[in-house]
Amino acid sequence: MLDLERLRALHSVATYGSVSAAADVLHVTTSAVSQQLAKLERETGQKLLERNGRGVRLTDAAQLLVEHADRILSLVEQAQADLEAHRGAVVGQLTLAAFPTAARGLLPAALTSLATDHPGLRVLTHEVDPLQSMPLVARGDLDMAVVQDWDNELLPLAEGLQKGPILDDVADVALPPGHCLADRERIELKELAGDPWISSAADTICCNWLRHTLRGIDAEPRIDHMAYEIPTQLALVSAGLGNAILPRLGRCDVPPNVAIVPLEPALTRRVYAIWRAEAARRPAIRAALAALRAVAATL
Template structure:
């Protein structure tokens, strides 16, 4: 009989394209992946991986079995969801991912609600950027993620995912308090054509959004610094080193020396939860979405 863990390993190699990437996704060593594949080859009596340059590729038999593995793992997920639904209780472990300001602005209240209402549910949260969250949900590394769209640029989502809106998060322009526009009631992005910006790191969804949005306004972005955390960006702004887009979710108190001014044509992030559609009936998923939705309403009402 084929071993489910070994099928999961083969599926990871097929999905990620290498033994090393599969090991990273499964949180094991490359040696452990190689051992699992070797055992699976002995079980099936067929070669599943072949050397290809410095890496490996799936043989015809490997691709055939990997396709079956994907369907089998999906069915296992569905069976687990239906068993949990049959029991009617949110129990077991629920693995969550969220971008940093959502983790700070939504999850303390949501996780406290889940702990009170579902004491047998073990929730584990990991901060990760939206692109990584989507990949992690698709791979099955996490069960649910909180991600975002910008008002003018949606986050690409693959098929097979369900989603639920949580809140709309306005974003302001944060600038040094002595900036010429710091005391305006509202601004346009075009007002800052000659300013230097502090951005998220290159390759992140929000960095790409900022480049796209400024260029759509006829502004060629002048990026002075890049910082992952909004609090770091605000510290740079307080030191007079540039300005940034500052969403309100999870922002907290603005440091001295920084002014935040609304944009006349409001910029918003649409924040929502995503999970695999075949896990839709799990009470733990529904409980988490409900708790996050309540936390989102509290944020919007504050």
Template sequence: MFNLERLRTLDALARHGSVSGAAEGLHVTTSAVSQQMAKLEREVGQQLLARNGRGVRLTDAGRLLAEHAARILSQVELAQSDLEARRGQVAGELRLGAFPTAARGLFPAALSRLRSGHPGLKVTTVEMEPASGVRAVLRGDVDLALVLDWYNKPLPVPEGLTRSPILDDPADVAMPAGHPHADRGEVDLEDFADDDWVTWGEAEFCDEWLLDTLRSKGVEPRIAHRAGEHATQLALVAAGLGVCVAPRLGRGPLPVGVRTVPVRQAVRRHVYAVWRADADRRPSIRAAADALRAAGEGLG
């Protein structure tokens, strides 16, 4: 009979494409991955890995067994979900991922709610960008991830995942206090056609959204600065170095010298929780989604 941990290691190797990637995804050392694979090869009596330059690749036998491993692990996940659902208890371990502003804006209240309501549940969290969160759920590295899309730019969610809405997050334009539009009640994005922009990292989902949206309004944005963290973007705005789109979730107090003005045609991010469909019946997943929605409602 196959050892599940060894099959899980093989599955991680197939998904990540490298020993180091599998080790990171499984939260073990590369040596542990190599040892598990050596034991699995002895168990099946066939070579599953072959050298490929400085790395490794799966042999034909390795790919065949990896396909079976993925199905076996999915069935194990379903069995665990059914048993949890039958027991009806929110307990065990749950791994959550979220993009930074959701981690800051939703995790503290949601995790406190889970701890007080379900003391038998152990929750661990990690920050990750939306696309990485989707991949992590697919790979099984996290059980649930918070991801986002924009009102006019949906985030593709692959088959096999369940998506559940958590909240809509309005966004404003942040500008220096001395900007000509700082005292207005509303603005349009195209009002800032002549301004320098502070945006996200190049080719990130939110950066692509901003460029596409401005160009759809006939504006070719002048990108002056890029920063992944909203706090850094706002610090650059406070220094008079440009304007930026500032979502409200996890934003915190504004730096001195920064004003935010709502956009006339509301600019919103949609925040979702995603998890594997074969884990859909796990009470812990449902409890986490409920706690995250309650945390979002508390922001209003």
């Protein structure tokens, strides 16, 4: 009989392209993955990996086995979810990712609530941008993720995932000292066309959205500075280096010389949780979503 953990090791090598990458995902050593694969080769009587330059290549036999492993691992997850649902207890381990402002604005209170109400559940959290967290959930590396998209740019839901809304979040514009529109009650984004901007890094959903939004008002984006952390972005705004979009969720202290002005029409993003369809019956998934929604309702 095929060993499940050995199938998982082969599946990870196929998914991530190397033994070392699979080891990182599985949180084991490369030696441990190699040993699992060697045992799987002996079990199947087939060669599964071949040298390919400095890396490895899956043989035809391995590719066939990986196709079955996809279905097997999915069925195992579904069985685990059904057993947890039958038991009705919120127990076990849940890996949860969130983008930075959600990690700051939602997770602390939600995790505290989960720890109090469900002491048998261990939640492991990671701060991950939605562009990276969605494929990680789809592949099974994360159980759940809090992601976002915007009214004018939706985030396509990967196949096999389900989602549940948490809240709608409004974003304002942060203007540097002396900006000519700083004393306005509201600003249209097109009035800021041509201004320098500060945003998160180029590989994040927020930076992509800002480029898309500015181009939508016929303003070629001038993003002069990029920083992951909102406090860093605000420090750059405070220094007079550009404007920044500032969501209200998880808003940190704003420097006194920075003006926060609402936009007209309002810029709104949807914040929601995603999980694999096979895991939908897990009480831990439902409990985490309920905790996140409860925190959002107090904001």
